[in-house]
Amino acid sequence: MTFTKTIGAALLASVAMASAATACEVTLRSSDTHPDGYPTVAAVNHMGDLLEERTDGRLCIEVSHSAQLGQEKDTIEQTQFGVIDMNRVSLGPFNNIIEETQIPSLPYIFRSVEHMHKVMDGPVGDQILEAFSDHDLVGLAFFDGGSRSFYNSQKPINSIEDLAGLKFRVMQSDMFVDMVSALGANATPMPYGEVYSSIQTGVIDGAENNWPSYDSSGHFEVAQYYTLDQHLIVPEVLVMAKSSFDKLSAEDQEIVRQAARDSVPVMRELWAAREAESEARVRAAGVEIVTDIDKTPFIEAMVPVYEKYVTSPVLQQMVADIQATE
Secondary structure (H helix, E strand, O other): OOHHHHHHHHHHHHHHHHHHHHHOOEEEEEEOOOOOOOHHHHHHHHHHHHHHHHOOOOEEEEEEOOOOOOOHHHHHHHHHOOOOOEEEEEOHHHOOOOHHHHOOOOOOOOOOHHHHHHHHOOHHHHHHHHHHHHHOEEEEEEEOOOEEEEEEOOOOOOOHHHHOOOEEEEOOOHHHHHHHHHOOOEEEEOOHHHHHHHHHOOOOOEEEEOHHHHHHOOHHHHOOEEEEEEEEEOOEEEEEEHHHHHOOOHHHHHHHHHHHHHHHHHHHHHHHHHHHHHHHHHHHOOOEEEOOOOOHHHHHOOHHHHHHHOOOHHHHHHHHHHHHOO
């Protein structure tokens, strides 16, 4: 089944879900900054279908996509206060709040996407999800965020020296600011929704993200140089407001947790298809893509970043556990 057909089926299901929402005892409002049809949005819609089925229609999910409820920083706070019930968020904005989320956000911590899956599906992933509980949130599952690479409007980046002086948007995370600075570029934290116009008007030179985001945001239209340095393979997280979760019975809580876990393989399948389609679309648009790059100088430049953020014995052990995961 093609990605388009799969998403079409998911959209039809979500329409049917919306018409039945009035019959639900509890409708959970979920936020996502990505557009309708994006793999994370489709995965949470699928989770909603599972909840309806497994609770005989008592629990539903209503997904507000395209940042309808605000940008990620704002929706995190709203979820902590219980204004929003569920939230799909990048791990980056949590780095300054929950130290455990810094570890999978470290540059080059994962050897491959497959390595990331094994880590986040295992004890280290469980440890990170549990850490959300001290911040009025319940960690439910990890979704893929792809491998992130730099793109800009000025020139192709063939080496670390080419980054010097360029201004890149990063997520609102001190670690990502330090990462870009360590590479010799200038980091500008800003909301995702402001990136296109900021590149277009020259406020910044570029940003860093994965194939689907580079494509769906239209950033490739204003930043036509993309270098596959793959500095980050950061998973994204689905969380729930603790206040909303606590209102559910123990049985329904477990149903919610399991439905979230069961949405992960669906998301990954959609993500792989979306990556392939986005890459093909971007290449067809004539973007100059640099694939042959020596990552060694980039990795060596990250030593001070690791020294700054991997400080406690808990975090040092997490890094060791990740590196030992085969």
